[in-house]
Amino acid sequence: MIRFEGIHKSYDEKQALAGVDIELPTGKISVIIGPSGCGKSTFLKLINRMIDPDDGQILIDGSPVLSRSPHQLRLGIGYVIQEIGLFPHFTVEENILIVPRLLKWPDRKKAERLGELMKLIGLSDGYRGKYPHELSGGEAQRVGVARALAADPEILLMDEPFGAVDPLNRSVLQDEFAAIQSKVQKTVVFVTHDIDEAVRLADHLVIMRDGKVVQAGAPEEILQKPAGRFVRDFIGADRAIKRLSLFSLRDIMQPVYPARVGEPVPPEARDKAYVWVVSREGYLNGWAELEGRKPAEELGAEEVTRVTAAELAVFETSSLRTALSRMMGQGIRNLPVLNREWQLVGQVNLRDIEQLAGSEGDLPRAEGVSAQ
């Protein structure tokens, strides 16, 4: 656990933190959010001693950070930032292995770790020798996350890590990071000024204003009971929509009975207007209209309207909010849902989402954002 006790910090005349007392739980994502200048980055920089407080102390698992040298401390704390990210003259591999090299790991251990991390962030081995300028913004951020995780630190500090990425890729990166975190379970301190990103990722949400914490707790609690006008205004009027970020498709998706070319349409799908079509291996190929078909008739390849899964589908680990924006973006009411292997595993309908948006009940949460 990371604990702030009576933390004050000023730069010259300007007070950046004005008495912060807070606990950030181990193995969870704490998101620090607030308007520009409220002290978010200062909060983060105090944890790995990029700056030191004027007053108060910070404890990591009961031990004061000031009792350790900044160098020692930082070897155990990963750090991901928006801009400076990667060293331009280092390859992906060299960037990822910076800390293991500093720690003088033997070559075999470094190679093994590199393999694990490339798999974790979903980049093929072909990327190892690439330079940062050859990567897209999203790929560069993935490499930044891998670099921060390289030496398996307990703590990960992330300062607006996806801030420079376009909105679509940003939501993909958020989903991926939630999935990664559900595997690695680091103590993450994540700074953002994007309330949707905060609600999507946070186990523990810390809302700041003028160098103070105004409310902290699970995002659903804060969305349901904002402590006062500032928080209410800050989280915005569309709270029902924001709640959708808390829930994953896996738990509300409907079963799907896809058809295959060369086979009759499964009986469960016959009363519908159309059917999803998959390959032998279960990958989504497209859809076919069902009107006027005889039950035993085999589906012909020419009947299939092909779709690109990446454009249409959502993952079962994605949030309901992602599904809703995908529906609105594509103008369709029913989306295919895929597993991480890109196989069709279910479908989700606009009506189901609308019903949940209006409900106040307890719903299962999206992967990586489990309640404390």
Ligand SMILES: Nc1ncnc2c1ncn2[C@@H]1O[C@H](COP(=O)(O)OP(=O)(O)OP(=O)(O)O)[C@@H](O)[C@H]1O
């Ligand atoms: N090195 C510095 N010297 C002087 N003032 C600073 C310095 N760093 C931050 N400040 C001031 O301290 C206050 C808090 O800054 P901080 O960067 O922690 O806020 P923030 O919430 O991260 O802001 P933003 O969202 O704009 O990045 C701001 O008013 C800022 O101008």
